Amino acid sequence: MPATHVAVLGECVADAFATADAARGELTLRVLPGGGPANTAVALSRLGTSTRFLGRISRDTFGALFRAHLDASGVDLTGCATADEPSTLAVATLDESGQAVYSFYAEGSADWGWSPAELTPERIGEVACLHTGSLALVRAPGSGHVEELLGRTAAHATISIDPNVRATLVDPAVYRERMPVWCALADIVKLSDDDLEQIHPGEPLEKVCDTWHTEGARLIVVTRGPQGAIISLDGERATVPAPATDVVDTVGAGDSFTAGLLHRLHSSGRLGGRLDDLDLDQAKDAASFAARVAAFTCSVAGANPPWARDLDEQVSRPGAQGRA
Template identity: 40%
Template sequence: MFLICGEALYDVFPSAETETGFTFDARIGGSPFNVAIGLSRLGREAALFTGLSSDPLGRRLERTLKDEGVDTSYLVSKQNPTTLALVGLGAKGVPHYSFYGHEAADRSVGEADLPELSSSLAAVHFGSYSLVVEPTGSSFLELARRSRDAALISFDPNIRLNVEPDVGRWHQRVEAFSEMADLIKVSDEDLETLFPGDGVDSAISRWNSRGVRLIVVTRGSEGALVSLRGEVFEAPGRSVEVVDTVGAGDSFQAALLCGLDELGKATKAGLSEVSPDECRRVVDFAMGAAAVTCARRGADLPRRPDLPSI
């Protein structure tokens, strides 16, 4: 099973102006929430660990997880409200977010909320703004420390400066997680934000030296740059008519973990044994999943029949 750690929220799209204001289209989301659902849709066992509000929005999030087949036993009920992310779409469907989540449930996970991890967990994934908001960020870092010897640790920074504008804070927390990660998926934009002028090669080299076995730098339509245990290669992108790119990175992440699992390599030992050819096939599989999501509105991730075999 995969344990996915991070936020659960609503992406709110302004759909039309009215005489009295706006109408909105609220879509369930949050990067880790999407990854958990994405894995379940791809036929993998997944659970979500987050703080979830007891308000109607939170109960709807939990119902969606159950409907999607995601294990909800790791959810922590909170009285705090549910985060809302107002989404504006820019050029080429690229989203811009405004977050409304001060003291929200997904930011309120304390160390006392940390679960006892099941022996059936093969991998634990961490991602997005939950890594830097407190107390959730510090709690997740402690969970990564506790689980690093037994489970594969996967990590996607997915930086949101409109949640935490201090780049130094992001830098510190990303480097702390990279000390424990076996797999890092990161966008080229996030790398430029974290290490301006430092170069992709420098970040890859530094993370490789810390023992990160697989690093995938996504570059949108240009594909990805991949480092498998220090061996670097490029993976081509996909041509697709983009509706928007909301959830594309989450779809890529879910499919990356799914692909490794289908090959029996989504473990610490497995990631040390995966071959370059297998890695290329898994990354291509993840590219295909992201392309499917880009052709749909919002974070509508593919199901296993939507994608070819690896």
């Protein structure tokens, strides 16, 4: 694989969407492949970035679903480990705005069992960027080994982190405690405004960003749903609007945004180091593209990010400019 690929490390999750049949007294679950890091890897590959996924994928039925989904999207799976533990299951309920609320069944599952012997530089390969986040960063016993790998990889590649706070599984105080460590390792921190509020409740965005810059992160991007995103590059800030779209649901939108951001930075030659040549206009361009990718994902059911051709067709349609 070329030295310019992007690696994504983290979990696969079976996203189960429930449909109740009161007359028959039963509940039907429709299971789709998900998990924040896996969604990001799929979106990156579909956009045209050479992508390797590092995950501990179970031998169970869900694991087979994950492998087929990632492979069909062109993701390189040679960095994955096959695990005997079961897959993580998340049962999703959609509210009136299409926002998903999850109940996780994650104890003893495959995703968190990384060992030092499994997390080797050889598994990553010669990367331009290593992205990780979500539960892989905070679930024992693997989380500490993931941080160690980030530290080794930061010497020669861009590091990207998305905390993707899951407060029902992990106390937000854990994220608050680890953020200084992650910012010292990361060049890019992307998170939602909800994540920010969970980690630093009531604190102004500008204050939190400046603290994280001081701790080491150069580029911080905070997504705000229909209000777009705020970019902070070494304390210099700008706002990017969200394209207009008819929202079906928001499942996978944040992961698609991350993929769009990394894809645009990668295709413009910005990844591979400490982002030393990145300026605010270039960061805005990457975030604007990411917003288009996220908006497209919101326009379809589930975590089903666009292929590059979908975005091309979207722009070419009459009246479609600026929409997703």
